Amino acid sequence: MPYLTAPEALESLLPGEPRYRVDQVREWLYRHPVLTAGEMTNLPRELRESLAPRLWPMRVEAEHVGDGGKTVKWLFRTPDGAAVEAVLMGYPRRTTLCISSQAGCAMRCTFCATGQFGFERHLQAGEIVAQVAYANAHLRAHPMEGAPPRVGNVVFMGMGEPLANYDNVREAIRRIIEVMGMSARAVTVSTVGITPGIDRLAREPWPVTLALSLHAADDHLREQLVPQNRRYPIDDLLAAARRFGDSHGRRVSLEWTLMADVNDGADQARALAAIALELGAHVNIIPMNPNPLSPQRRPTAERTRRFVDEVIRHGATATLRDTRGTDIDAACGQLRVRAATEGAPMGSPRNKVPAQDRAESPSNP
Ligand code: SF4
Numbered sequence: 001m002p003y004l005t006a007p008e009a010l011e012s013l014l015p016g017e018p019r020y021r022v023d024q025v026r027e028w029l030y031r032h033p034v035l036t037a038g039e040m041t042n043l044p045r046e047l048r049e050s051l052a053p054r055l056w057p058m059r060v061e062a063e064h065v066g067d068g069g070k071t072v073k074w075l076f077r078t079p080d081g082a083a084v085e086a087v088l089m090g091y092p093r094r095t096t097l098c099i100s101s102q103a104g105c106a107m108r109c110t111f112c113a114t115g116q117f118g119f120e121r122h123l124q125a126g127e128i129v130a131q132v133a134y135a136n137a138h139l140r141a142h143p144m145e146g147a148p149p150r151v152g153n154v155v156f157m158g159m160g161e162p163l164a165n166y167d168n169v170r171e172a173i174r175r176i177i178e179v180m181g182m183s184a185r186a187v188t189v190s191t192v193g194i195t196p197g198i199d200r201l202a203r204e205p206w207p208v209t210l211a212l213s214l215h216a217a218d219d220h221l222r223e224q225l226v227p228q229n230r231r232y233p234i235d236d237l238l239a240a241a242r243r244f245g246d247s248h249g250r251r252v253s254l255e256w257t258l259m260a261d262v263n264d265g266a267d268q269a270r271a272l273a274a275i276a277l278e279l280g281a282h283v284n285i286i287p288m289n290p291n292p293l294s295p296q297r298r299p300t301a302e303r304t305r306r307f308v309d310e311v312i313r314h315g316a317t318a319t320l321r322d323t324r325g326t327d328i329d330a331a332c333g334q335l336r337v338r339a340a341t342e343g344a345p346m347g348s349p350r351n352k353v354p355a356q357d358r359a360e361s362p363s364n365p
Contacts, residue, residue: 001057002029003133004126006171007179014047021047030129030179033137057130058084070144074134078103078127082120085158086131088138090147095139097151099131101169102160107192109226111215111259114159116293123160125171132176155188157211157255161228162189163197170204177206184208190255192226193237198244207248211284212241213255216263217271225262234275241279254283260299264307273314283311283318 005013007030011022021043028040037043037051058076061083065072070091076084082103089096103120105112135151143149154176156162162169169189176182184206191198192213201210214234216222222229241252254276258264276283285308288298299307304320311318 001054001126002051003057003130004124007175017047025051026179029133030175031181033133033140035134035137035141056134057124057127060134069142070147072135072138074131076131076134080121082123083159084123084127084131086135087158088135088151090144092146093148094152095144095147095150096153096155097132097135098155098157099128100158100160101128101156101162101165101172105160106164107161107226107228109192109213109215109228111225111257111288111291111294111296113289113291113293116291122165122168125168125175128168128172129175129180132180151182153186153188154182155190155211157188157190161192161194163191163194163201166197166200170200173204173206173208185250188253192228193232193240194228195232195236195240198237198240202244202247207250209250210241210244210252211255212237212252212281213257214272214275215255215257217268217275221263221268225259238275238279241281245280252279252281254279254281256283256285257288258285258299258304258307259288259296260303262296264299264303266307266310269307269310270314273311273316276311276316276318277314281316283316284321285311285318286321 002010002013002025007026010026010029011017011019014022014025024042025040025047028034028043034040037048037055040048040051043051058078060074061077062075063072070089072088074086074088076086078084084100084103086100087098089098100123102122104117105114106119107115108118109115132151132154139147139149139151156169173187173189176187177184185208187206188209188211189201190211190213198210201208213226214222214237215225217234219229219233222234244250245252254272256263256272272283275281285304287304288296290298308318308320
């Protein structure tokens with residue numbers, strides 16, 4: 001499995017091949033990925049045939065297309081049965097890929113579809129990087145109108161808490177930056193707040209972007225939404241965020257999933273603005289995606305607008321993110337929820353769903 005082997009150790013998979021051939025394979029895997037080994041045109045036929053059945057470490061179980069072809073969601077399945085979700089979003093002049101770092105998640109955030117299923121296992125570095133390579137191969141084969149032909153931003157906001165799978169996520173980041181050639185600033189690691197992991201990340205050589213999934217401005221409410229807050233309360237989290245900012249001169253961002261009658265009131269908006277101002281952080285507000293397994297609900301558009309205005313009125317910078325791919329269950333864990341609650345077809349390969357409505361960022365949840 002080429003992606004499950006470190007790029008520097010590929011020769012172990014290609015015994016007897018000269019160094020330049022190993023370099024060519026590495027180029028195909030990381031710099032110019034293609035969907036099938038048959039497209040690796042400068043390799044001899046026998047080598048292409050030997051790579052073909054083991055090119056990807058997981059198969060595509062479903063591919064859903066929404067937003068007029070501008071959002072693509074994949075449900076991958078590893079040979080041991082783990083489900084992995086990734087969402088590609090094309091915009092004018094940029095493309096963003098949301099990737100998973102774990103199959104399932106142990107954090108059990110109450111509003112998140114993935115959290116309701118519990119933890120399956122950590123993803124290996126190669127399984128994480130393969131999501132980026134596959135999206136690049138897809139863009140090469142199926143360009144998105146107006147969007148660049150490569151993934152421009154990678155966000156760890158799919159299934160899993162990336163800092164709970166630190167070593168594999170670190171190795172994936174290294175390959176994405178040093179082997180694939182992406183900018184560190186184009187990589188965003190989103191966390192509910194594993195503070196030792198934030199401190200480790202701050203010591204790495206890559207100035208990636210850190211996104212804190214805050215969702216509540218006081219410990220009492222946050223413990224109800226993000227159980228992990230009992231272990232790492234808000235003050236600890238903000239202190240770690242400050243240390244991270246100091247280490248690379250990078251501002252963090254605050255993610256806020258907006259839930260009706262839970263965290264969409266004026267008091268939470270004011271407290272959020274105060275935290276953002278103190279941290280010098282930008283706020284991203286994401287109306288909650290529908291999730292039949294969660295007691296929380298999405299607020300109305302009017303209440304959402306009022307919350308955003310209140311945060312801005314108190315001096316913070318904030319962006320309201322639409323939710324991409326609502327029509328294709330693009331938020332993390334939602335394909336699995338649909339399958340579990342409605343018997344949605346997950347077994348048919350490349351199950352394409354046509355675009356319906358406008359929508360936006362899948363984000364976590
Ligand atoms: S929001 Fe993120 S950390 Fe929380 S349960 Fe979902 S995937 Fe895990």
